[in-house]
Amino acid sequence: MPDQGHPTREDQIRSGSGFSRRDFLKGSGAAVAATTLAQSVSETEAAQQAGTKVAPAKASAVKLDINGKAVTVTVEPRVTLLDVLRDDLSLTGAKEVCDTTNCGACTVLLDGKAVYACSVLAHAAVGKKVMTAEGLAGQGVDAVAQCFVKHDATQCGYCTPGFVVATRAFVAAKPNATVEDIGKGLGGNICRCGTYAGVIAAALECSKKGGK
Amino acid sequence: MSSFEFASPRTEAEAVELLAAHDGQTAVLAGGTDLVSLLKADIVTPQRVVDITNISSMKGVTSVTGGLLVGALTTLDEILVHPLLAGHPSLAHVADGVHAIQIQSAGTLGGDLCHLPNCWYFRNGYGLLGTLNGESLPAEGRSDFHAILGNQGPAKFVSASRFAPALIALGAKVRIVGPTPDQVTLLPIEYFYVTPKSSDQRVTVLTPGQLVTHVWLPEVSSTLASATYEVLQLEGLDYPLASAGVALEMNGRLVTEARVVLGHVAPTPWVSHDAAEVLKGRSIDEATAQAAGDAAVARATPLAHNEYKVQIARTAVKRALLRAVGQLEGVS
Numbered sequence: 083m084p085d086q087g088h089p090t091r092e093d094q095i096r097s098g099s100g101f102s103r104r105d106f107l108k109g110s111g112a113a114v115a116a117t118t119l120a121q122s123v124s125e126t127e128a129a130q131q132a133g134t135k136v137a138p139a140k141a142s143a144v145k146l147d148i149n150g151k152a153v154t155v156t157v158e159p160r161v162t163l164l165d166v167l168r169d170d171l172s173l174t175g176a177k178e179v180c181d182t183t184n185c186g187a188c189t190v191l192l193d194g195k196a197v198y199a200c201s202v203l204a205h206a207a208v209g210k211k212v213m214t215a216e217g218l219a220g221q222g223v224d225a226v227a228q229c230f231v232k233h234d235a236t237q238c239g240y241c242t243p244g245f246v247v248a249t250r251a252f253v254a255a256k257p258n259a260t261v262e263d264i265g266k267g268l269g270g271n272i273c274r275c276g277t278y279a280g281v282i283a284a285a286l287e288c289s290k291k292g293g294k
Numbered sequence: 295m296s297s298f299e300f301a302s303p304r305t306e307a308e309a310v311e312l313l314a315a316h317d318g319q320t321a322v323l324a325g326g327t328d329l330v331s332l333l334k335a336d337i338v339t340p341q342r343v344v345d346i347t348n349i350s351s352m353k354g355v356t357s358v359t360g361g362l363l364v365g366a367l368t369t370l371d372e373i374l375v376h377p378l379l380a381g382h383p384s385l386a387h388v389a390d391g392v393h394a395i396q397i398q399s400a401g402t403l404g405g406d407l408c409h410l411p412n413c414w415y416f417r418n419g420y421g422l423l424g425t426l427n428g429e430s431l432p433a434e435g436r437s438d439f440h441a442i443l444g445n446q447g448p449a450k451f452v453s454a455s456r457f458a459p460a461l462i463a464l465g466a467k468v469r470i471v472g473p474t475p476d477q478v479t480l481l482p483i484e485y486f487y488v489t490p491k492s493s494d495q496r497v498t499v500l501t502p503g504q505l506v507t508h509v510w511l512p513e514v515s516s517t518l519a520s521a522t523y524e525v526l527q528l529e530g531l532d533y534p535l536a537s538a539g540v541a542l543e544m545n546g547r548l549v550t551e552a553r554v555v556l557g558h559v560a561p562t563p564w565v566s567h568d569a570a571e572v573l574k575g576r577s578i579d580e581a582t583a584q585a586a587g588d589a590a591v592a593r594a595t596p597l598a599h600n601e602y603k604v605q606i607a608r609t610a611v612k613r614a615l616l617r618a619v620g621q622l623e624g625v626s
Contacts, residue, residue, distance in 0.1 A: 134308050136342070139297035159300030159343060162330065182331045184531065186396065195371075195399035201326040202400075205300045206345045252395050255371070269530035270394020 137205055144208055148173070149217025155204065163207050164188045164199035167214060175215030175243040186271030189244040190214050196251035198270075215243035218250060226250045229288045235280030241273045249285050250293060259289040295333050299342040306507050307475035309346050314473050316341040318502020323347075324367060325400035328409050337419060338410075352404070352507050355379060362511040363469075366404025370397065382511065384460035384520035384539050387617070391456065391524045394531040404506045406457045407468065407486070411497065411561075412533055413440065413451035421493050423448045437597035439535070442604055444560035445595060449489050451561055453497070458483055458563040459539030459555040460522045467510045473503030480510060487562035497561070517544045521618035523625075524557075525606045534558050536607040538590070538614040547577040554615075556590060559607050566590040569611055578619045587612040 137144075141156045148171060155170045164181075167173040167190070177187035181200045188199040191213035218224040227246050229235075236242045245268070252259070252267040259267070264285045273281065298321075303309045313320045321340035323329050324347055332338040346352065352365040355378045362378055370389040379385055392398055410416070415424030415431045424431040425448075432440045432450035440450045462484045470479040486498050500506070514520075520541045524534035537557035543550045554569040569590040576582045587608035594604045616622040 134301050134303040134312060136312070137300040139299045139341070159298055160295040160333065181334065183327050183397070186394070189396055192400075196395045197325075197400045198327070198396045201330040203300070203323065203326065203330065203343070203345070206302065206323060206326065206347065208302070209348075248395055251399070255395070265529055266390065266393045267395045267398075269528075270396045272530070 144205055146204065146207055146212060147210070148212045149214060150211075157204050159203060159205045161204050162200055163190070163202040163204050163212065166204045167199060167212075173214050173216050176247075177240055177244060179240070184270075184272070185241070185244075186248055186268075187241050187244040189247040189271065191247060191251060194251070194254070196248045213247075215247050218247065224250065225291070225294055226253065226284070226288050229284040230281070233280045233284040233287070235277050235284040237273075237275035237277050241271060241275075245271050245273070245281055249281075249288060252285065253289045253293040257289055257292050259285065261286065264289070296336060296339045298333075298340050300345065301342065302345040302348050304348055304350070306349055306351055306471050306505065309344055309349060310472040310475045310503060310505055312342065312344045313505060314503040318473070320344055320502070322408070322505060324402045324405045325369070325397075327397055327401050328405060332410065335417065335419070337417065346505070358510075361513045364403060364509045364511060366402060366407075366506050366508055368403045369399060370401045370403075370406075371395075371399055373403065374398070381514040381518075382460075382464060382520060384463065384522040384541065384618075385457065387522035388456050388460055388524070388539075391522075391526065391534070392531070393526075393529065397531065403457060403509060407455050407461075407483070407506060407509070408498065408500070409454040411451040411454050416451060422451060422490050422495075422497065423493050424450065425493065432597060436599055438599045440597050440600055441560045442591070442594045442596045442600055442607065443556070443564050444489060444562065445597065447489060447491055449491070449561040450597065452558045453487060453560065453562050454533065454558075455487075455563065456524070456534065456537065456557060458487070459537055459557040460520065460541075461509060461511075461539070462555045462563055462565060463539040463541035463553040464514070464520060465512050465541070465553070468506055469508040469510060470500065471505050471507050473501065483509075484563070484565060489561040515543070518542070519544055519618040521614050523610050523614035523617055523622075525610050534610075536603055536610045538607070538610040540611070540614045540618050542573070542578070542615075542618055544619075549573045549576055549578065552586075554586060554590060554611060556607055556611065559594075559603065566611070568592060573615070578615050578621065580616070580621075583612040583615040586615055 141158050143156050145154050176199050179185045179187040183198045183201045190199045193210050226249050301312045320342045323343050323345045352367040355364050374389040441452050466483050467480045468483050468486050522539045524537040526532050536559050539555045541553045552570040552573040554566045556564040569586040572586045572589045590611045591604050591608045
């Protein structure tokens with residue numbers, strides 16, 4: 083409801099303990115967590131008999147494939163991939179800006195396709211290959227990023243990693259793209275500095291070269 | 295975001311069983327482009343989220359007797375280029391209007407059909423009807439993006455689905471499974487949407503525990519022309535101000551049967567029999583398309599701040615019709 087604040091960041095930060103820090107501070111956390119746990123276990127058992135494992139509404143381990151490396155994080159199902167990348171893995175290339183699938187700053191590749199990491203739950207990324215801005219180039223500098231530098235496609239730089247990752251997926255899908263194609267493909271990334279002319283020039287060149 | 299359990303089943307039957315738990319206080323997760331934002335805002339507060347993206351039977355497009363079965367998990371970028379959908383250009387027109395590679399990759403057909411309204415009162419926690427202390431906020435406050443048709447009841451929001459107008463015009467049906475795995479319904483999409491009359495009602499006929507698994511499209515004849523035209527305010531990622539999906543059965547240059555469906559103008563996709571009637575037996579040109587547009591909005595009842603949408607809806611119908619017969623300049 084509008085008159086109640088949304089849960090703060092602190093509410094959502096999780097540990098392996100199964101209850102939030104705020105609940106713990108209120109002194110009621112343990113009791114709440116115990117009740118939730120009891121309920122979850124019976125539900126989990128029922129569903130396991132049906133064949134699918136139900137992750138309880140508390141932190142549990144998930145194995146992810148990030149930039150080609152297998153990592154295990156212990157997070158609640160409500161935690162997004164973006165928060166895992168930034169808070170648990172210190173991969174801060176994907177930015178949290180709008181957090182509502184509008185701005186594109188958090189773009190990562192999921193099985194090679196560009197997605198908003200703010201709209202992917204970490205538990206839903208299991209079994210998929212995640213590639214962040216950090217992972218794009220391997221050892222060197224990614225060709226798309228180089229193209230952004232060449233065409234001065236960045237000002238404050240906050241939107242740039244998201245733009246670069248989105249452009250990487252875009253040029254793979256659309257070789258020899260037109261300016262109109264670029265507007266349609268990259269319209270989900272916003273630059274408040276207004277570097278669009280540079281971004282379009284960079285995307286045009288990358289697309290012509292097939293991202294190489 | 296409130297806590298919830300999470301499950302990722304492999305079959306439709308398992309998904310439906312998982313969705314039936316907690317008295318149906320569960321949510322279906324596909325691309326996440328709508329649900330995750332709703333979860334963050336505590337607008338949707340399920341006890342369990344069921345991720346359906348690993349259910350292989352719900353992916354891809356297959357030919358079946360009499361038509362096509364399009365999996366609910368078919369993504370927008372797949373719709374854009376799928377050879378089996380080449381005879382239904384009105385669907386690619388919709389996918390092409392979603393100006394973000396991220397939404398095209400992750401967004402699914404089923405997710406679009408079940409997308410909850412973008413009404414700013416709903417998205418800020420005032421419910422589907424947008425009420426505060428018993429007063430209707432869209433009636434009392436700003437109503438720029440609200441309904442111009444079907445808005446005489448308490449619901450003033452507009453239906454969010456971008457594919458529904460094209461699908462209804464094509465005569466598509468939605469396949470629903472649940473609440474038990476053996477209960478399967480095939481429902482014309484026109485009847486999938488409902489206008490809530492009270493705050494406890496929903497925007498579709500789906501009941502807790504039900505899952506949209508596929509869309510069935512009837513086989514198209516070589517004489518069918520279809521198109522969608524969306525009027526977008528932004529060049530970037532945006533929802534249409536109004537849209538129209540049309541399907542025309544042609545005999546030479548003459549329309550023998552027309553279906554005209556408007557989007558984003560009413561709490562449900564809006565089937566305009568008035569516009570269809572205008573077109574029967576006539577050829578499509580600037581004048582007949584304009585007349586159909588006029589008929590489509592003749593009964594509009596705009597709210598305080600959205601009279602401009604009447605003209606936009608009229609134009610959407612006109613341009614969709616011209617596009618269907620290849621007469622819209624500058625647009626393929």
